[in-house]
Amino acid sequence: MGLLSEGSPLSWEETKKLADHVREHGINQFINLYHRLKDRQGDILKWGDEVEYIIVKFDDEQKVARVALKAKDLLEKLNEKELADPKNVKSLWRPEYGAYMIEGTPGKPFGGLMAHFNLVEANMRYRREEVTELLGSDECVMSITNFPRLGSPNFTYPLAQPHPEDPLSSARSLYFPDEAIFPGHPRFKTLTRNIRKRRGEKVSIKLKVFKDVKTKLPVEGAPPGEPDVVLLDAMGFGMGCCCLQLTFQACNITEARRLYDQLAPLCPIMLALTAASPIYRGYLTESDCRWNVISSSVDCRTEEERGLTPLKEQKFRIAKSRYDSIDSYLSPEAAKYNDVPLTYDEDVYKRLIEGGIDHLLAQHVAHLFIRDTVSLFSEKVHQNDEEDTDHFENIQSTNWQTMRFKPPPPNSSIGWRVEFRPCEAQISDFENAAIVCFVVLLTRVILSYQLNFLTPISKVDENMQTAQKRDACRKEKFWFRKSSKSTEQRAAQAANGTSNGNGITTNGINGTNGNATANGNGILKEENGHAKPPVMTNGTSKPMNGHGINGQASMNGSGADSDEHTDTDDEENELFQLLTINEIFNGKPNVFPGLVPLIRSYLQSMEVDTDTHCTIEQYLRFIQKRAAGELITTATWMREQVLNHPDYKQDSVVSDQINYDLLKRIQHIQEGKHIEPALLGQLNHSKTKTKDFIPPALQKQLAKNGCCEEK
Numbered sequence: 001m002g003l004l005s006e007g008s009p010l011s012w013e014e015t016k017k018l019a020d021h022v023r024e025h026g027i028n029q030f031i032n033l034y035h036r037l038k039d040r041q042g043d044i045l046k047w048g049d050e051v052e053y054i055i056v057k058f059d060d061e062q063k064v065a066r067v068a069l070k071a072k073d074l075l076e077k078l079n080e081k082e083l084a085d086p087k088n089v090k091s092l093w094r095p096e097y098g099a100y101m102i103e104g105t106p107g108k109p110f111g112g113l114m115a116h117f118n119l120v121e122a123n124m125r126y127r128r129e130e131v132t133e134l135l136g137s138d139e140c141v142m143s144i145t146n147f148p149r150l151g152s153p154n155f156t157y158p159l160a161q162p163h164p165e166d167p168l169s170s171a172r173s174l175y176f177p178d179e180a181i182f183p184g185h186p187r188f189k190t191l192t193r194n195i196r197k198r199r200g201e202k203v204s205i206k207l208k209v210f211k212d213v214k215t216k217l218p219v220e221g222a223p224p225g226e227p228d229v230v231l232l233d234a235m236g237f238g239m240g241c242c243c244l245q246l247t248f249q250a251c252n253i254t255e256a257r258r259l260y261d262q263l264a265p266l267c268p269i270m271l272a273l274t275a276a277s278p279i280y281r282g283y284l285t286e287s288d289c290r291w292n293v294i295s296s297s298v299d300c301r302t303e304e305e306r307g308l309t310p311l312k313e314q315k316f317r318i319a320k321s322r323y324d325s326i327d328s329y330l331s332p333e334a335a336k337y338n339d340v341p342l343t344y345d346e347d348v349y350k351r352l353i354e355g356g357i358d359h360l361l362a363q364h365v366a367h368l369f370i371r372d373t374v375s376l377f378s379e380k381v382h383q384n385d386e387e388d389t390d391h392f393e394n395i396q397s398t399n400w401q402t403m404r405f406k407p408p409p410p411n412s413s414i415g416w417r418v419e420f421r422p423c424e425a426q427i428s429d430f431e432n433a434a435i436v437c438f439v440v441l442l443t444r445v446i447l448s449y450q451l452n453f454l455t456p457i458s459k460v461d462e463n464m465q466t467a468q469k470r471d472a473c474r475k476e477k478f479w480f481r482k483s484s485k486s487t488e489q490r491a492a493q494a495a496n497g498t499s500n501g502n503g504i505t506t507n508g509i510n511g512t513n514g515n516a517t518a519n520g521n522g523i524l525k526e527e528n529g530h531a532k533p534p535v536m537t538n539g540t541s542k543p544m545n546g547h548g549i550n551g552q553a554s555m556n557g558s559g560a561d562s563d564e565h566t567d568t569d570d571e572e573n574e575l576f577q578l579l580t581i582n583e584i585f586n587g588k589p590n591v592f593p594g595l596v597p598l599i600r601s602y603l604q605s606m607e608v609d610t611d612t613h614c615t616i617e618q619y620l621r622f623i624q625k626r627a628a629g630e631l632i633t634t635a636t637w638m639r640e641q642v643l644n645h646p647d648y649k650q651d652s653v654v655s656d657q658i659n660y661d662l663l664k665r666i667q668h669i670q671e672g673k674h675i676e677p678a679l680l681g682q683l684n685h686s687k688t689k690t691k692d693f694i695p696p697a698l699q700k701q702l703a704k705n706g707c708c709e710e711k
């Protein structure tokens with residue numbers, strides 16, 4: 001979302017009447033944009049993260065931490081630099097749902113150079129410092145997924161009380177006052193009101209309480225007959241959570257569709273790995289993640305659509321909230337894994353097909369368009385479908401799914417992009433950077449080795465639920481695709497000559513294998529005094545590092561044949577196995593080489609300078625350790641902090657005092673003042689890389705390649 005333009009939101013009744021208008025023009029707009037942009041080729045890899053933050057205010061005397069409702073004021077200051085010089089800022093700041101939240105991204109996307117991995121954490125650090133400078137000494141900007149006492153009495157500063165009986169209230173929540181919704185733009189309150197009105201009642205978010213020996217049942221506010229449920233009744237409980245997202249540009253639409261598909265099965269896996277939100281409304285729960293909470297928090301389906309009453313006014317039963325995991329793949333080779341019935345309007349689908357859209361994309365768009373608009377501005381009602389895309393974006397941007405397939409915006413130099421949206425926000429910049437760099441590397445490996453992670457959608461859905469269970473990262477198993485021989489061979493070939501012969505290490509948990517092998521050829525070569533930084537290419541463009549040592553460095557992903565198309569059904573069934581997070585990341589002999597070993601193998605075939613190599617290795621080792629359970633997830637750590645707190649009464653309640661101490665500790669961790677070995681190992685991650693760490697030759701290249709000038 002760009003800097004939000006001001007506008008006048010229509011009432012729900014007016015918006016409702018225009019639902020078909022938005023749908024009709026949204027579809028036209030998509031058809032037009034598709035034909036304008038479908039042949040767009042040769043976009044280079046660009047990518048960038050989004051981190052959401054919560055502003056916390058500490059009362060050190062009373063030992064209370066609250067969310068500070070100051071995002072609007074803060075954003076006015078944070079946006080000053082951008083308004084003055086939009087092309088040369090290091091960060092961009094945007095509003096988010098909460099009046100206590102902000103979202104930060106790098107000023108420009110990063111690009112295809114390996115050395116860009118050095119910049120991510122430094123940029124995140126810069127952002128944090130930029131905000132910190134504007135805060136009081138008793139305030140702190142935190143990349144935590146959920147504020148543990150969100151919705152508990154007096155959780156805001158300044159204090160605001162909910163008014164559930166007030167007909168003018170947007171949320172009418174018993175717990176979440178309207179003042180905690182971002183006040184600077186009408187979009188957020190409008191969405192809140194319209195989702196509630198469309199649904200016909202307040203949203204209802206149910207979480208099982210974590211039952212400890214003295215947990216009092218029923219939990220305060222539990223629904224009748226469900227004494228062990230923590231009930232949350234407002235959009236803010238979900239949309240007021242923070243997450244970590246990343247977007248990357250593909251070279252063309254085919255590659256974008258492919259990345260969308262290949263990354264979709266990895267969403268639940270990354271959700272489990274990044275689990276960071278076990279506490280809601282002051283209670284420890286059985287869930288480690290925000291996903292189901294945020295999904296229910298914007299569930300605008302009527303009773304008919306949810307299948308509670310027979311269909312009368314509405315057209316369809318709808319299986320999921322508009323915020324949920326994806327329902328279908330987009331590439332032909334993935335079509336056979338679309339095993340969940342897709343709901344869509346036949347007429348809409350037909351119009352897309354007649355408009356020249358292929359079946360898979362048509363059903364994807366038609367499925368997005370089963371949703372009604374829940375936020376419409378009077379200025380935007382009448383549009384030119386040849387040029388504008390607002391009606392398309394209206395529906396697209398309120399389908400909040402694990403992956404988003406992003407068409408190029410009108411009149412821009414931006415190409416087809418894919419957004420990866422499942423990850424929870426981590427405490428430290430180090431962790432967030434590690435996850436971002438890992439996923440970006442994974443996309444390169446997928447394209448280079450033509451990896452195939454496709455898993456039936458029904459199994460991905462199952463994995464999404466598994467991922468949120470308490471301690472899923474260490475305890476649960478996930479459906480995962482067994483790797484084919486040819487995948488392993490491709491990876492092995494790529495790493496050949498530098499590794500132990502099979503190319504893939506399944507035991508590189510301490511990084512020694514990766515280190516040893518990568519050192520063989522991983523150092524940046526100087527030729528005629530010119531450093532050539534390695535470039536990560538997109539799938540169909542030629543790699544630019546023409547001097548690969550082993551002659552196998554052509555990682556353009558177009559050479560290897562596509563396998564797995566001839567599998568019989570029997571083999572199909574065997575293809576999917578239940579693996580632990582450890583096995584998925586670190587490998588399981590004869591089943592899967594492991595995501596990290598595959599990345600290491602890829603890196604061996606690239607020429608990576610020492611500093612970049614170090615940066616990436618730190619990240620990979622961290623991810624391997626967390627996957628192995630050697631380091632614990634943020635969620636598990638938070639649970640332990642609560643359970644071991646002297647004020648904890650074994651009753652699942654996270655008191656003000658516990659909340660305060662937990663958040664103080666988090667502040668000290670993110671500032672590097674406190675080392676938490678269970679979370680981060682022995683490293684003091686406050687001493688992270690800055691731009692100065694990139695060798696001058698590389699810096700020059702970065703500047704020349706225009707990290708990351710738009711074309």
Ligand code: ADP
Pocket residue numbers: 001002046047048049050094105106107108109110245246247248249413414415417419
């Ligand atoms: P949204 O909120 O719609 O998901 P944002 O604009 O907040 O998107 O963030 C998108 C991310 O994509 C940012 O990190 C940004 O740097 C990055 N980005 C910008 N342009 C491109 C591009 N051409 N290709 C890939 N990523 C890009």
Ligand code: MG
Pocket residue numbers: 001050094103
């Ligand atoms: Mg954004």
Ligand code: MG
Pocket residue numbers: 001
């Ligand atoms: Mg957004």
Ligand code: MG
Pocket residue numbers: 050052096103
């Ligand atoms: Mg956001």
Ligand code: MG
Pocket residue numbers: 050245419
């Ligand atoms: Mg986003």
